[in-house]
Amino acid sequence: MTSTPQRPVQKAGGGDYTARHLSVLEGLEAVRKRPGMYIGSTDSRGLMHCLWEVIDNSVDEALAGHCTHIDVVLHADGSVEVRDDGRGIPVDVEPRTGLTGVEVVFTKLHAGGKFGGGSYTASGGLHGVGASVVNALSARLDVEVDRGGLTHAMSFRRGEPGTFADPAGGAVGGASTPSPTSTFTPFTDASELRVTGKVRRGRTGTRVRYWSDPTIFLKEAAFSYDELVTRARQTSFLVPGLELRIRDERGLTGTPGQDGPHEELFRHDGGITEFVDHLATDPPVTDTWRLQGEGRFKETVPMLDERGHMVSQEVERECGVDVALRWGTGYDTELRSFVNIISTPKGGTHVAGFEAALLKALRKAIADNARKLKVGAKEEPVTKEDVTAGMTAVLTVRLAEPQFEGQTKEVLGTSAVRGIVTRVVEKEVAALFASPAKGTKLQTATLLEKVVAESRARVTARQHKETQRRKTALETSTLPAKLADCRSNDVEKSELFIVEGDSALGTAKLARSSDFQALLPIRGKILNVQKASIADMLRNAECAAIIQVVGAGSGRSFDLEAARYGKVIFMADADVDGAHIRTLLLTLFFRYMRPMVEAGRVYSAVPPLHRVEVIGSGRAKNEYVYTYSEAELQSTLARLKQSGRRWKPDIQRYKGLGEMDADQLAGTTMDPAHRTLRRVGIADAAAAERVFELLMGNDVAPRKDFIVEGATGLDADRIDA
Structure with a gap:
């Protein structure tokens, strides 16, 4: 006895999947259904991508030698307009579709002037792909074409052609004010490319103005003026002789046009x-x-082919x-x-x-x-x-x-x-x-x-990185002999003090906590790497030692994760020479170990300038007060005098770290519980690069001008002499 297997019954909503469940998206419906496939996203990036598509179509006219001016206007009502003086989109009827060239370009995917091979030898935008996608994702799009002595116009709502009944302007008989919320009447029998005016013969061009569809794009999506300016400048370099004008009428806070319409013009005849x-x-x-x-x-x-077959x-x-x-x-x-x-x-x-x-x-x-x-x-x-x-x-x-x-x-x-x-x-x-x-x-x-x-x-940087591992007592180390390393292997807690001079090193060795604080002395002033070549830098013993001890390589091969210390601290004397040494060290880190600076892992120690011995009352011991500037010293003395306390007149002025004993150095400069550190950061890398080149670079004239200009504002009392 045999039995015939039965097909399992599909429960309602559980998998009754047949051909009628398939959606067939025709024309621009596919674009609205899956906009991310065409413009990447529906945030500000997608909004800007749509604008690039329209601008690129105008630039293509310039590439073909038919356009010299492009204007982009960000209107106050949220719309954007792109104008050019190119040949204008064709207004005659395309024989296969029976539609005008304008309607073909803005409503048909994969149809336009770049596909046939006869209109453009090189193009950026693709008329019929970019334009039709932008149209599909717009609550309203208006296009005007100057061609053959006439101005032709057509409007679309979410990709559908028709007419808008715009309200009249403020003045009696004034021009109508276009709006995406105006009453829209779609074409039913046939589309109409309206003739709205006359222009002098020989004048051609295209104007496209559109309002992005708020049901497609995120609420916070907005046109970026800075991005638009950057792209316009870039395009003016790529197409020599093309003039691009960017105008912002939105009045947005934080933009150049916040106080009124702002306009910038770009043209570069020198090209790339x-x-x-x-x-x-x-x-x-x-x-x-x-x-x-x-x-x-x-x-x-x-x-x-001629029959319309592919x-x-x-x-x-x-x-x-x-x-x-x-x-x-x-x-x-x-x-x-x-x-x-x-x-x-x-x-x-x-x-x-x-x-x-x-x-x-x-x-x-x-x-x-x-x-x-x-x-x-x-x-x-x-x-x-x-x-x-x-x-x-x-x-x-x-x-x-x-x-x-x-x-x-x-x-x-x-x-x-x-x-x-x-x-x-x-x-x-x-x-x-x-x-x-x-x-x-x-x-x-x-x-x-x-x-x-x-x-x-x-190669040298790789070799340095290979020696980054701390050796045990039974292993040999290729790290510099003058490095007084710490015992801890915890990178987050470990600190490397780069110390000025051997005299300060001796005191610092007694003042440090050898568990997590390492010391590397440098002799004198290191090489100014802003002026020197990379080969000279690597030949310099002090620079090479610093790079080797940090252990993360240098330049483009620098690996922040491989750095052996969580903090690098410059500890130099509180005088002019010490400031110069800190500047030279910072130049080295900025040029060749910049990620350390960007990550906020480079610091400058702040040693005290003065020590005031305050006389204790009665049998109380004398107290030591440290100050870090002349102004702080004077305010401290005034406060002591006001409270009736006395101090010894021989106030100690520290000229260098070597003048301190270990307890003083630890308590003021090295102990994390009491010290002050200045973190070095980069808010603007490009601006920092300009400052380093000005102050430390080869070109002397700008530096001289900077010093002369700043001389009048210098406080002579701040000079340490």
């Missing part, structure tokens, strides 16, 4: 060469070099490569990459090709000059990090229909671009190193010395 000069902050090692070239490649792409077709593409780069004395790398005018912060095939070509070309140049550079056969080859240390570069590639990884366009995926960029950069860099020009030869030689020094510094 000016961009590199703008980005670079450190003193130059080389001039800003320009590397340019192009290449061709073939790829198979789907294209529409067919695969092999097309030949042209890829233009343009690079501006320079090296400076620093070790930070600033690389900005772009495809057309689209920023690719996460890189892609063009960045991979650039870095590979640069590494190969520099390795070859070092091998060709090995004898002059004293590079041995057994030395480690330079790495990408060595080559790019101190480099500021802007890399742009221009090609039609670039393939990106995702709609947010952060990574270029077109594989053929890597080979083209590699060939162009290799060829151009080789030409630079082969140049007979005296200035270029001197710069390339200096660059090679810098790269080799970076490589050796990396």
